[in-house]
Amino acid sequence: MTQPLFLCHPRCSTCAKARTWMTEHGIAYTERDIRTDNPTVAELTQWHAVSGLPIRRFFNTSGQLYRSMGLKDRLSAMSDEDAIALLATDGMLVKRPLLIIADDSGAPGTVLVGFRQNEWETALL
Template identity: 50%
Template structure:
């Protein structure tokens, strides 16, 4: 299981605490230091079943400064994935990835459901 996060993010800290309290074993990866690649993002996106927009950190400063709210609708899926792979700060976090699941963001109910 991979837990991809930005250590300074409070939501990521909550998710990490939850995983630690439940005794879940995971590989920690700092999204700012080790940005997901295009191929990883494409695989996770396809596997998640979520709309690609859910992978964007829409509340992030970089997203806002790049005015992506207006640009994304005119970009192809491939262009969006390439953009996401340029900077980890564009990616919504945390990402929790196992062989059969991709969770984007931290919703305690989703985590509980996964670890029943």
């Protein structure tokens, strides 16, 4: 089984909780800094499709950049493609942590946005 891809910001307290939880449960993962290696349009498009979530769930709504850009009011008028293109410009716009769990073929099979312990338990344990 391929290790899940854990996209996080090193100083994010929620990411730290998720990292600790995975370590305590013996879950190996590949970590990627969302700030220095932000997701691409292709990755975000695929992850959004796999997740089944509305695109707005991929935005870090509590982030300074989100607020300074006035995205709360602008998102509803954006297409999913425009929103994904915007997310790909800066990893700090993306909700974190993101956990991408590959299926048997190596393609993303499960995408978890944010750390909700019960969702992570269901997906990983």
